[in-house]
Amino acid sequence: MQWYVPVIQLNLSALRWLCLLRLGLRLWLVLFVIFASGAAHSFPFGGLLKGGEYIHQSELVTGAVYARDIIKGENDAPILVEYDLEGNEVKALGEHSGRYADTRIMSITEYNGYLLLREKVENLYAQKFVLLKRNAYENSLLLDQDGNPINKKALLPDTLFVWILKQEFIVPDENYILLEVPVDPYLSPFTVELNTLRSLLVSNTSGKIIYKSHNNIGYRTGFIVNPKSGEQSTFRRKFDDELLNPIAYAKVFAAASGKEFTSTTDELGKYRIEYFNPPCPGIEITYHNPIIAELHYSRFHPGKKERDIYGCPAYVNCFPVKLFHFYYT
Known part of the structure; x- marks a missing residue:
């Protein structure tokens, strides 16, 4: 008796095209998610992918400039x-x-x-x-x-x-x-x-x-004292704490997006700065925006600087919006 063995002949050319097609679809899906996430951060929410005006990330920082007393x-x-x-x-x-x-x-x-x-x-x-x-x-x-x-x-x-x-x-x-x-x-x-x-x-x-x-x-x-408890601190302030030596009318600026966003301290040494970072690009990223105070001094001799700067680091974490989840098996 003669046995017949079934044979399946594969078209290798067609298989290669199929793999390339699947790879292309996955690439387009990844680009779509990134674009959709970036659009959600950068453009108005009139439509998910609808074009619109470029919108920065607005940040607000408050603080105070003070010295030891x-x-x-x-x-x-x-x-x-x-x-x-x-x-x-x-x-x-x-x-x-x-x-x-x-x-x-x-x-x-x-x-x-x-x-x-x-x-x-x-x-x-x-x-x-x-x-x-x-x-x-x-x-x-x-x-x-x-x-x-x-x-x-x-x-x-x-x-x-x-x-x-x-x-x-x-x-x-x-x-x-x-x-x-x-x-x-x-x-x-x-x-x-x-x-x-x-x-x-x-x-x-x-x-x-x-x-x-x-x-x-x-x-x-000291720098900061609580009038009621007498507790002293250096950097962390409570709402009822008192600055011992506030520096009024000092220039304070934030460095962001290659620009200076400037403010001035009030009579109590406090400031408020609003600045803008680029929109989230669809991936997790941290913006480094130092807050800098510029202080002027009286020179004791001609070689001394008339001003000095003091910086305080500020960080803004930008997280992408998870619009879709794709599962592959």
Whole structure:
């Protein structure tokens, strides 16, 4: 018996055309979804794919521009605190009033420097100088070695003690002031304590040390404070928080779409900027739009910049609209 085996002859040319057709259909479907999603973001909703006016993505940003400021206590005086080397507050001394009313903050290095200068001057001009308090100097009549009165030089604002040459060593029209200090000149220079102490509170009238600290002494400062709770923060603000040092009428601008969208802070340091990004292209994308504040300064010397800018990053995530779902098996 002869067996017949059925054979199916395939037309390979037709099969290739069929594969290309299916691939083309899938490509058109993908392009259709992308175009439809982009159209939904870019054009009015009068029709899904109906052409219309090009529409940007509108964004609104609100914020504030502010700086650090000194926090005052109940008596409207700055609060003295101690800071560690990392800048953390470790101890509160109280307001800069009462016991500390007439004091100044000074580093142990500066105070010790005055004492070392005193030793140097007294050794260099031994038996040739006179040490006077400020009042004694200002009320005295100074004569040069020829017996003629001299025009006294004004002392520095914080000078408490001054070393001047004796009359027999004062040459006309030459300097006669050897040293001025705002500290107690009768102390010996620090030795052991110099390695442990960091800051002092020094009397403005006597130059004596009122308080010593192993930390840095400074005023309590902050950016944002809640008037009710006293809670402080730096960046996050609640609706009832108070800006300690708002910067009014500062230029603020957003960089988007290759342009500057400009605004100005109000009297409370707050701003509101509306800017535009390109429409969502139908795929997920993140627009980076920095918010920049421009601040002007008074120059201390000709080489210093008159203005500086401070930036805050802003991000806008754009997600495509999922209009259709296609499943392939």
